[in-house]
Amino acid sequence: MDPSFREFLSSELDQIKEQGLFKEEWPILGEQGPEIQVEGRAAPVLNFCANNYLGLSGHPELVAAAHRALDEWGYGMSSVRFICGTQALHVELEKKVAAFLGMEDAILYAACFDANGGVFEPLIGKDDAIVTDQLNHASIIDGVRLCKAQRFVYAHADMADLEAKLKEAASARFRLLVTDGVFSMDGDIAPLPGICDLAERYRAVVLVDDSHATGFMGKTGRGTWEHHGVGGKVDIITTTFGKALGGALGGCTAGSKEVIGMLRQRSRPYLFSNSLAPAVVGATLRALELLTASTELRDRLELNTRTFRERMTAAGFEIRPGVHPIVPIMFSRFAPDDAPLAQRFARALLDEGIYVKGFFYPVVAKGLSRIRVQLSAAHQPAHIDRAVEAFTKVGKTLGVLGA
Numbered sequence: 555m556d557p558s559f560r561e562f563l564s565s566e567l568d569q570i571k572e573q574g575l576f577k578e579e580w581p582i583l584g585e586q587g588p589e590i591q592v593e594g595r596a597a598p599v600l601n602f603c604a605n606n607y608l609g610l611s612g613h614p615e616l617v618a619a620a621h622r623a624l625d626e627w628g629y630g631m632s633s634v635r636f637i638c639g640t641q642a643l644h645v646e647l648e649k650k651v652a653a654f655l656g657m658e659d660a661i662l663y664a665a666c667f668d669a670n671g672g673v674f675e676p677l678i679g680k681d682d683a684i685v686t687d688q689l690n691h692a693s694i695i696d697g698v699r700l701c702k703a704q705r706f707v708y709a710h711a712d713m714a715d716l717e718a719k720l721k722e723a724a725s726a727r728f729r730l731l732v733t734d735g736v737f738s739m740d741g742d743i744a745p746l747p748g749i750c751d752l753a754e755r756y757r758a759v760v761l762v763d764d765s766h767a768t769g770f771m772g773k774t775g776r777g778t779w780e781h782h783g784v785g786g787k788v789d790i791i792t793t794t795f796g797k798a799l800g801g802a803l804g805g806c807t808a809g810s811k812e813v814i815g816m817l818r819q820r821s822r823p824y825l826f827s828n829s830l831a832p833a834v835v836g837a838t839l840r841a842l843e844l845l846t847a848s849t850e851l852r853d854r855l856e857l858n859t860r861t862f863r864e865r866m867t868a869a870g871f872e873i874r875p876g877v878h879p880i881v882p883i884m885f886s887r888f889a890p891d892d893a894p895l896a897q898r899f900a901r902a903l904l905d906e907g908i909y910v911k912g913f914f915y916p917v918v919a920k921g922l923s924r925i926r927v928q929l930s931a932a933h934q935p936a937h938i939d940r941a942v943e944a945f946t947k948v949g950k951t952l953g954v955l956g957a
């Protein structure tokens with residue numbers, strides 16, 4: 555390889571390290587769960603940073619379903635869907651996930667990243683407009699880039715700005731309004747009632763990426779549309795199987811039969827990428843069965859979230875208000891020096907056996923450094939006790955809480 559290319563990459567990597575942005579990976583020795591053994595640490599730690607919202611990642615029912623699918627349907631497909639990569643199992647999952655999401659049909663992808671990468675370009679073109687929230691997920695941003703429609707970015711969750719952008723886009727043939735259902739940094743939920751009203755008024759198609767909501771938001775876990783009571787007003791949903799629904803991988807787009815029909819003909823990550831592995835399909839089906847039969851897991855997650863939020867507030871921490879299991883612990887009182895504080899805080903928590911991640915500039919704006927906690931239905935009351943105790947102890951040591 556050209557030595558100057560190697561040197562260039564090496565110095566870029568050094569810069570990332572100097573800026574404090576280098577992402578390290580710490581191998582877990584065992585399965586994903588609320589209590590994990592991290593390589594290089596003597597004692598197990600409590601995991602408060604997984605997207606394992608319902609605790610299904612290591613759930614015996616899902617592991618068993620994956621085993622059964624492996625035995626019955628084999629290991630891999632070695633084909634895309636339209637050549638010889640469609641098993642009856644794939645079709646069954648598409649039907650069941652569409653029904654769960656309240657849609658006519660659904661189409662599977664290797665990941666929600668691919669669902670978003672392949673949803674815009676087949677549906678709309680240069681005569682159309684995409685109206686998109688400024689803080690939408692990276693995969694939406696990339697998907698929008700692959701599409702020729704004109705792009706209008708509105709300020710995060712700002713309904714006045716959204717309306718202004720819809721007016722600007724009034725002369726387009728079609729308008730597609732796209733938002734994350736839940737935004738991962740703050741755990742805030744998109745204001746869907748306002749969004750759907752404006753979409754109706756300005757004749758826009760609504761697409762919601764519900765990756766941080768499918769399986770647990772709303773009374774029966776259908777997602778942010780159920781939480782906000784706007785069923786029937788969201789036209790297209792993209793979501794992942796890689797978070798609450800077992801956490802392996804895979805995703806889907808759900809919508810009307812025409813939308814899904816067009817995606818099957820024209821969506822490039824679907825046409826030119828391999829079928830989902832049967833074990834993943836079988837386990838995701840089992841996850842949907844469990845969530846349809848009982849709301850126990852999402853109810854427990856809701857209780858854990860409320861308990862943690864209340865106890866951290868009572869302990870004196872500043873947390874972003876809300877109801878989502880993403881709970882950002884803020885240090886804004888300490889701005890502009892909140893970034894090193896968040897970093898020190900996360901490290902001290904790990905020494906106390908609590909595994910969480912700090913986020914600071916440039917991942918979030920200056921003065922908005924935070925530790926992001928994520929609750930799970932698999933957390934036991936004792937786990938939450940230990941987390942609040944550790945936060946309180948470190949908070950006192952680092953002067954975040956009064957001594």
Ligand SMILES: *Cc1c(COP(=O)(O)O)cnc(C)c1O
Nearest residue numbers: 665666667691763765794796805
């Ligand atoms: C996690 C996430 C994705 C990506 O999902 P994968 O299935 O892991 O590719 C897409 N959109 C949003 C909003 C997410 O949070």
